[in-house]
Amino acid sequence: MFGARWNSDFTEVVHDFTETLEGLAAFRGSKYLQSRVGGAFRKAREFLRAGREVMFTGTPCQIAGLRRALRADFPNLLAVDIACHSAPSPKVWRAFFAALREREKLGAVADVRFRKKVFDAKLGAWNCAMLSVEDASGGEFLAPLYATPFGKGFGSGLFSRPSCHECPAKDRTSGSDLTLGDFWGAEKYFPDLKTGEGLSVVVCGTARGRAAFEAAKSGFGVLREATWAQAVPANGGLKNETLRHPKRAEFFAAFARAGTPGEAACLVAKFTRTPFPRRVRAFAFRCARFILARTGTLALAKKLLRGGTRE
Ligand SMILES: Cc1cc2nc3c(=O)[nH]c(=O)nc-3n(C[C@H](O)[C@H](O)[C@H](O)COP(=O)(O)OP(=O)(O)OC[C@H]3O[C@@H](n4cnc5c(N)ncnc54)[C@H](O)[C@@H]3O)c2cc1C
Numbered sequence: 001m002f003g004a005r006w007n008s009d010f011t012e013v014v015h016d017f018t019e020t021l022e023g024l025a026a027f028r029g030s031k032y033l034q035s036r037v038g039g040a041f042r043k044a045r046e047f048l049r050a051g052r053e054v055m056f057t058g059t060p061c062q063i064a065g066l067r068r069a070l071r072a073d074f075p076n077l078l079a080v081d082i083a084c085h086s087a088p089s090p091k092v093w094r095a096f097f098a099a100l101r102e103r104e105k106l107g108a109v110a111d112v113r114f115r116k117k118v119f120d121a122k123l124g125a126w127n128c129a130m131l132s133v134e135d136a137s138g139g140e141f142l143a144p145l146y147a148t149p150f151g152k153g154f155g156s157g158l159f160s161r162p163s164c165h166e167c168p169a170k171d172r173t174s175g176s177d178l179t180l181g182d183f184w185g186a187e188k189y190f191p192d193l194k195t196g197e198g199l200s201v202v203v204c205g206t207a208r209g210r211a212a213f214e215a216a217k218s219g220f221g222v223l224r225e226a227t228w229a230q231a232v233p234a235n236g237g238l239k240n241e242t243l244r245h246p247k248r249a250e251f252f253a254a255f256a257r258a259g260t261p262g263e264a265a266c267l268v269a270k271f272t273r274t275p276f277p278r279r280v281r282a283f284a285f286r287c288a289r290f291i292l293a294r295t296g297t298l299a300l301a302k303k304l305l306r307g308g309t310r311e
Pocket residue numbers: 002003004005013027028029030031032033034035057058059082083084085086087088180181182183200235236237238
């Protein structure tokens with residue numbers, strides 16, 4: 001199996017392969033920066049030509065690239081892409097990460113996760129997108145990813161690759177057999193499901209993908225059949241939607257002039273700062289959520305709101 005893993009110092013994501021179950025662990029978890037494919041396509045072709053079963057995971061553009069590089073349809077290949085609204089610049093990650101390590105006084109880093117699941121006891125709810133940087137001595141930086149400058153920039157496409165703006169590989173056009181993503185808005189169609197811990201969507205793009213899914217599905221705890229039209233609306237990573245930040249060019253021009261990672265990280269923070277009125281609104285929203293959670297009426301309020309938007 002081929003997938004994306006961190007390099008040894010977490011400054012880069014690289015494509016690699018494993019032939020063991022234990023080896024899969026390094027590929028798990030989304031790494032929100034563009035991975036370096038290196039020689040992975042060549043190696044996959046070598047295995048495929050030798051008649052070995054290959055599963056290759058990557059972003060839609062990487063799967064489209066793999067298909068082109070192979071120039072033949074191998075029945076022993078299972079190509080799996082992830083929903084992807086855009087891939088951030090590795091250079092920006094390195095600047096943010098170096099500044100974070102310095103500020104938090106973290107030693108040698110042992111693990112970085114963008115989507116650590118943490119139960120917020122105060123709110124009585126899960127936060128599924130926590131940025132966690134653990135160091136070897138047990139220290140950890142933990143923060144809601146989308147409250148950090150890097151998460152905000154990723155979410156808004158501020159430092160996505162330019163090719164992401166013209167992505168020709170989304171909307172089921174990459175040639176993947178399966179697509180994995182988040183099923184945002186699932187509670188609208190499946191009100192009986194508990195989605196607090198997150199819910200995935202698996203799209204079967206081909207008969208081969210469907211067969212692989214059927215073979216694996218007994219391992220899923222909860223399973224519902226949904227349509228493409230249900231899974232797509234809330235997910236910009238599945239549909240042909242372009243995330244183009246109006247200040248991208250301005251940001252990169254300033255970023256190129258930054259002398260140190262600290263200065264570069266300050267720019268990320270500056271360009272992603274939430275405007276004051278939105279900060280006030282967000283604060284009011286958090287207060288309301290806190291009060292509802294404390295009075296045990298959060299679930300009821302969510303239900304009422306969902307009912308309200310359907311009408
Ligand atoms: C840059 C990026 C943007 C994304 N945007 C969206 C989005 O808009 N909507 C959405 O629903 N989901 C998005 N995702 C995907 C999502 O975060 C999950 O990967 C997906 O939901 C599958 O989750 P999982 O926990 O089942 O599998 P995971 O354990 O997250 O991993 C699935 C596979 O993803 C591969 N992978 C991880 N990081 C990368 C990377 N940087 N480059 C290439 N392959 C990688 C791994 O090799 C692994 O095999 C994005 C992921 C990335 C990396």
